[in-house]
Structures are given as C-alpha cells and as structure tokens.
Amino acid sequence: MVATLRARIVTGERAVTAEGGFNPSWQRHTAEYKLAEPFLPDGRIVDVGCGVGHGARFLEPRESIGVDIDPQVLAGQHRPTVVADMRALPFPAGSFDGAISVHAIEHVPDPERAIAELHRVLRPGGVACVWTPNRLTFGVPDEIIDPYHYVEFSPEEFRSLALAAFERVDLYGLFASDRYMEIHNSEREQLHRLLARDPLRLRRLIPRRLRQLLYDLQLTRSRAVPHPNAEAITVDDFFLRDDNLDKCLDVLAVCHAGEARTANGGMR
Known part of the structure; x- marks a missing residue:
C-alpha cells in the first residue's frame, strides 16, 4: 500500500521517498527541519506544508501538528494532522508557540496571505521558520521553470515578504558539501541543455497542468x-550560513512575532 501511495504522489515537488535518485532532495528537505529546529521555541509547533512528515522527528519532543492541503500525504503520520490551505489555517489566533514551513510558500500565488497566517496563529513572541528555494540559484533567475511554483524569491525579496507580517526577520542560507553540489550542478547543466532546445520560450504557452x-x-x-553519489547524501551534507546569501541553495527566514504590549505601552 505504501509503495502504491508513493508511486501515485511522487512529483517534482513532493519529498516522499529517499530511494535512488530522489535521495538528495529528500535529505535536503529533511536537513532543513534539523537546521531550523534550534531556532524554534519549546511548546506547540505547527508544521505547514508538512508532506509525509519526513521532518517531524526533529521537532520532538515538542508537540507538533502537521498541515497539508493533500490528505494523501498525511495518512499514517504518528501525530495529529489537518488538511488545510496554508493561506487559511483552521486554528484560532495565538494557537502555537512556533511554526515551520519547508518549501511550501512558493506553491501559492499569494504568499503574503500565507505569511500573514503564520503570524496570526503564533502567540506573541513566537517564531516561524520558513524555507524557500533561492530564485538566484534554483533554476533560471529570470523565469520560473518549476511548474509547481507560482513565485520564487531572492533572499532580499524573501526578507521583504516576511517583514510585511513579522516584526523581525533573520535570514540564513542553505549550503552543501562538494559531493551534493556535484549532483546539483549536474542537474542544472541538464536543465540548461533542455532549455536550449526552446530558445523562444514557447514552453510558457503550455497549460500548467500539462507542464x-x-x-x-x-x-x-x-x-x-541516479548520480553515483545520490545514495550517499545525508542530512549532514547541508549547513547554514548567514553570509553570501545570493549563492545559497535555499533561504531560511527566522521570523519573530512581536511581544504583546500592556495598556501602558510596555512589553509583557
């Protein structure tokens, strides 16, 4: 049953298996939970766009709730899950101490609504860790190639989006080992060879679903x-830096919700 489910939902976006050539992407997505975990507070965490729950173990021992728009990927997770759109989370304001979202916000046409919802469901002083691909290194900087993405961000564009909802935003970049970058660079070379066959960009006229x-x-x-190194990649092939962000693979925005104010204007 699991094999059948995975075969049905494997896409260019879903991290649903660590098998074969999909392992580097699986490890990259999973590592982002591990790397973001130290920024999250103790308490209750909402995992938005959680997919199959591949990063849930890094949120423990906190209580976490998985949220995804696709009920298939929530089946079998060993924690509470909710089917919902990240732009309309079915929770009261201030329900969570922290939030995490890994490679989800680029999948909606109005990401400002999604970032506002993350802020809304956090208590004052809460923290949201939001990951997205770096537009400058992901595909082609001036075109969205991935047909599952509605919008892509440079690091500074992502900072601006997050600051529209949050009081403070700290940016970090995901970087990787040489053996992972060999795979990454090989895939980019293959992408550019494919795009060279369509110099007029007629691909833009193809309906999104067909693309x-x-x-x-x-x-x-x-x-x-798969690439010879594919199965050797682990979460330890990835690390964070807070400099040279234009060269990073993915961007992490650590978003801080402001403390509530008292009647006399002080913080509480």
Missing part, C-alpha cells in the same frame, strides 16, 4: 539512473 505532468515524467526518468 507539471511533463516535469514529473522528466524528473522520474532522470532519477531512475
């Missing part, structure tokens, strides 16, 4: 014969 199907087909084919 998604073609994207999934291409990805599955390319990862059926």
Whole structure:
C-alpha cells in the first residue's frame, strides 16, 4: 500500500521517498527541519506544508501538528494532522508557540496571505521558520521553470515578504558539501541543455497542468539512473550560513512575532 501511495504522489515537488535518485532532495528537505529546529521555541509547533512528515522527528519532543492541503500525504503520520490551505489555517489566533514551513510558500500565488497566517496563529513572541528555494540559484533567475511554483524569491525579496507580517526577520542560507553540489550542478547543466532546445520560450504557452505532468515524467526518468553519489547524501551534507546569501541553495527566514504590549505601552 505504501509503495502504491508513493508511486501515485511522487512529483517534482513532493519529498516522499529517499530511494535512488530522489535521495538528495529528500535529505535536503529533511536537513532543513534539523537546521531550523534550534531556532524554534519549546511548546506547540505547527508544521505547514508538512508532506509525509519526513521532518517531524526533529521537532520532538515538542508537540507538533502537521498541515497539508493533500490528505494523501498525511495518512499514517504518528501525530495529529489537518488538511488545510496554508493561506487559511483552521486554528484560532495565538494557537502555537512556533511554526515551520519547508518549501511550501512558493506553491501559492499569494504568499503574503500565507505569511500573514503564520503570524496570526503564533502567540506573541513566537517564531516561524520558513524555507524557500533561492530564485538566484534554483533554476533560471529570470523565469520560473518549476511548474509547481507560482513565485520564487531572492533572499532580499524573501526578507521583504516576511517583514510585511513579522516584526523581525533573520535570514540564513542553505549550503552543501562538494559531493551534493556535484549532483546539483549536474542537474542544472541538464536543465540548461533542455532549455536550449526552446530558445523562444514557447514552453510558457503550455497549460500548467500539462507542464507539471511533463516535469514529473522528466524528473522520474532522470532519477531512475541516479548520480553515483545520490545514495550517499545525508542530512549532514547541508549547513547554514548567514553570509553570501545570493549563492545559497535555499533561504531560511527566522521570523519573530512581536511581544504583546500592556495598556501602558510596555512589553509583557
């Protein structure tokens, strides 16, 4: 049953298996939970766009609730889960001490609503850790190639988005080992070879759903014969830096909700 489910939901975006050529992406997404965990407060955490729950263990021993728009990926998780759109979270204001969202916010056409919802469901003083790909290194800086993405951000664009809702935002970048970067660079070279076949960018005229199907087909084919280093990649191949962010793979925004104020204007 699990194998059937995974076969049905594997896409260019879902981290649903660590098998074969999909392992580098799986480890990259999972590492982002591990790297963000120290920034999260103790208490109750909402994991927005949680997928199959691959990073849930790094949130323990905190209580976490998984949220995803796709009920299939929530099946079988060993924690409470809720089917919901990240732009309309079904929780009262101030329900959580912390929030995490890994590679989800680029999937909605109005990410400002999603970031506002993360702020709304946090208590005063809460922290949200939000990851997104770096537009400058992900695909092509001036075009969204991934048909599952509505918007992509440079680090400073992402900071501006987060500051529209949060009182303070600290940015970090995801970097990786040489053996992971060899795989990453090989995939980028393959992407550029494919794009060179369409110099007029006629791909933009193809309906989004068809582009998604073609994207999934291409990805599955390319990862059926994985790079020699693919299965060797682990979460330890990734690390954070707070400099040279334009060169990072993904951007982490650590977003701080302001403390509540008392009637005389002080903090409490």
